[in-house]
Amino acid sequence: MGKNPKVLAVLLGLALAGCASNQSSDPSDPHENLNRSFYNFNDKLDRNFFEPLAEGYVKVTPDPVRDGVTNFFDNVNYINVIANDLLQGKLNDFASDTGRFVVNSTVGIGGLFDPATSLGLEEHNEDLGQTFGKWGAGEGAYLVLPFMGPSSYRDVGSPVMGTLLNPLTYLTPIITVPLGAMNAINTRANLLEASAIRDQAALDPYTFVREAYRQQREFLIYDGDPPGDGFEDYIEGEADGAILKVY
């Protein structure tokens, strides 16, 4: 534990140093050079450590157990969802998500099971970055955070708020450290399919992940129904075959 803050400080220092000096062709990714270094760092760490670990975990853990683990960590994260419902003025979601948290924490035995969904209390996905987006904030520059992956100026506070509102944060390290490790491995296991698709489809994995991240965030901010039909973004200047506008 003692070493981690130091490592983080060094990396943050690098990040700040990078702010001034990087150039990029994509205006919304001004830190591309630095982002790519962190992307490669994360990717190496993943391929050498987390991915094989997650594959092993999937092999030895029955599906219902993994579902229970996923449910448990989703549930302890749910106070954050409820708080962001409120910040976004979504009072119906606030009510149903509060009900969901209570039902799953009690009837669902500490969140291991998810009886709330079958009661019609659907799971929602909210966080601080989405709240800022809902309030009208643009995404700002794209960021790749060491150890954590894709983010942006707008989204960088999300894990901070998520951690602060997660009850596990306030338990003794003897409990939080192994639970945190379990969460990391289980989360990575849930992403195995996604990373396989990235590996299969991407020509330039960095750009692939960046675009997928951005679009997915937009989708989440608008709760699955982003405005506009998208045509104007692609098909312009038909007469000469030129595509003027960039999505």
Next chain:
Amino acid sequence: MNMNKLFKTAGIGLSLLLAAGVALAQSETPEEASPAAVVERLHAALIEAMSGAERLGFDGRVALLEPVLSDSFDFETIARIVTGAAWKEASEEQKDQFLRTFAALSTSTYASNFDSFAGQHFETVSSTEARRGQIVKTHLVASDGTKIPFNYMLRKSDSGWRIVNVIAQGISDLSLKRAEYAAVIKSSGFGTLLSLLDEKVRGLQNVAN
């Protein structure tokens, strides 16, 4: 934490993003098919590829999907959009090669991802007019009732309504490819893009066979 979650959903979306279909509307000529019918024909072929996956094998699924894809997608418009400014500068030969490789990549990707069946079905939610075409919204419904939104953008071409984009769970195939291809073209040129695409096609075939 949040990004992990969204990648979980993005993953499901992307896995489905890469798919296509045949049989239903064979009584209609393609020219007559409405935008929704074009999409539904594609979906029918996808379900057929999935449910017959083992019997067909990879090559069988490619053979099944190829004609449907070429009747459903407007690959020329797609090519123009995903390659951006480079399209105008490319030679006719390069354009031909790109179109051939891109179509092969689409077919192989669908054939490789739609390789098993667990009782899923597609349902069409709506078909609405847009200023330059039509948006068809659909769901892929899993056997447990989970719905994954698939939206299609269609344009009217000389041969009828054709799909130009698939947006699965908010992730637009066109935008993704456009950004990626632009990065490759910028750093290594159109020729490299062509050979990378070709490699992808062969990679998918090799994995499958």
